[in-house]
Amino acid sequence: MKTVTVPFFISHQGCPHTCAFCDQRTISGARGEIPTATQIREKINLWQSTAGDRQLEVAFFGGTFTALPEEIQSRLLAPLQHFIQDGSLGSVRISTRPDYIDDERVMWLAERGVRTIELGVQSFDDAVLTASGRGHSAADSLGAIRSIKKCGLDVGVQLMPGLPGDSPALSLCSLEQAIFSGADFLRIYPTVVLRGTELARQFVAGEFTPLSFDRGITLCKLLLQRAMQAGIPVIRIGLQADAGLDSESILAGCWHPALGQLVRSLLYADLVDRFTSPGQQVILYCHPARVSDTLGMKRKNLHHQAERGVQMQVAEDASLALDELKVQSEGTKAIYSIIKDLHYSIYEV
Ligand code: SF4
CATH class of the missing domain: 3.40.1260.20 (Ribonuclease E, catalytic domain)
Structure with a gap:
């Protein structure tokens, strides 16, 4: 049965700092406010009325869900329980950082209906992670994936080829690590330089050169083929063309509103x-x-x-x-x- 995703953007909420490439407000086109229980219920009811016989999935995108205070995480998940119990909500998905996931947190989320956790892994190379200001290591990502799998939840891995210090060979190694570690699906976001970010400063100062469009789509093509060979779905290639993303906000890098189709x-x-x-x-x-x-x-x-x-x-x-x-x-x-x-x-x- 097809699923309809009811998205909630909690941009930057919970993030312990801002990564060098990130401007969630631009990426998601949304302000990162925590929705109230009433807003959550109303949005689900609204989407339910147009979903027909398709089942709903609620997704919290954009921030670091598991770094929010537990009381706020509870507040976000509590209004979903009624819909889970009556069968209208089939699953809940959250996005978070690998260094804010462990066995205990995964159990806690699973007990409240979360079935999928997406991890912003970006790279499995420690030098790339450091140069990108991520603040976590490849070992954190491997540990997080292990915890999620152990609890029986699905794990999605987000990768960002072309970050500072990255190379096509390292990007391919990161993909191989994601496959090897048991990712259930992937998102591939070639790095773009967003105005106002630390990466933009480095780009303007001549300290960082992103992948050109042509190299970016060629690399994505190779990564996609490798994922297909491994039987791992790639559910998205390239940042979503939301309101905030345009030639004004993107200074450089490999971006197109339909990058996935171009690559395929x-x-x-x-x-x-x-x-x-x-x-x-x-x-x-x-x-x-x-x-x-x-x-x-x-x-x-x-x-x-x-x-x-x-x-x-x-x-x-x-x-x-x-x-x-x-x-x-x-x-x-x-x-x-x-x-x-x-x-x-x-x-x-
Ligand atoms: S953790 Fe994710 S959402 Fe938060 S600043 Fe870094 S990239 Fe952006």
Whole structure:
């Protein structure tokens, strides 16, 4: 059954300090106020009225939930209990920092209906974490993931390739660590320089250069393919295009409002490049959920193939897996996979 997420943005609430890259107010487009019990109940009721038969999930995004005083955490979770008991609320998700999670805190949250914890891990490299002003170590992240898994909750890992001191190889190592440690899903946010942050100061002073757009999407492509190979869903690539994010607030870095689609469609473009030749007329069959990725944004992949001399048509085939394309040309048909048939090197980034 599909889930509808009822989001509450508690930007910066609980954060022990501000990380070098962070401006939650800009990222979430919301002010970080703690909602009252009435506001929480009203919002859930409102979303419930439009959710149809889909189950609701409440998510607290943006701050460091488990660093809030316990009384405030209780105040946020208490109004949810009635909805959990009557079955209308299927799960609760919170975001937090790895250094504010341990066995006891996870148990406490689980008893109050929390089923998913998202951790702002960002990198598993201690030098990168220090240079980014995170204030926690890779060991903290591994310990937090272990605590969450031990209690049977789902754990999401957020990674930020391109932070100070990072490299494509280190970003890939961080992804491998996330996979190895048992992350249930990932979010990949290539680093962007937001106005007003410490990173912006470093950027303007020439002390930090973020990944360019092209290198950023190439790196994300490699990371996404690796996650797909490991069977770990990547539920988001790139910061959400909310009200506060625009060319004014973003000084530099790899950002696009539909970065995830751009990255996914690059994988399909590479697969078609690899298995077609100029002069061919091909029909590409893909899973119905992947038509727009196969075509590319504004049909970019179609135009690219036309430039190569490949005439390409796209059709749906629900029997294909999400990572597969069936290439039909002049009486031949073959199925190729993004996971198995593309081979990248990190040195391409
Ligand atoms: S802990 Fe997260 S929300 Fe808080 S300042 Fe750091 S990045 Fe921003």
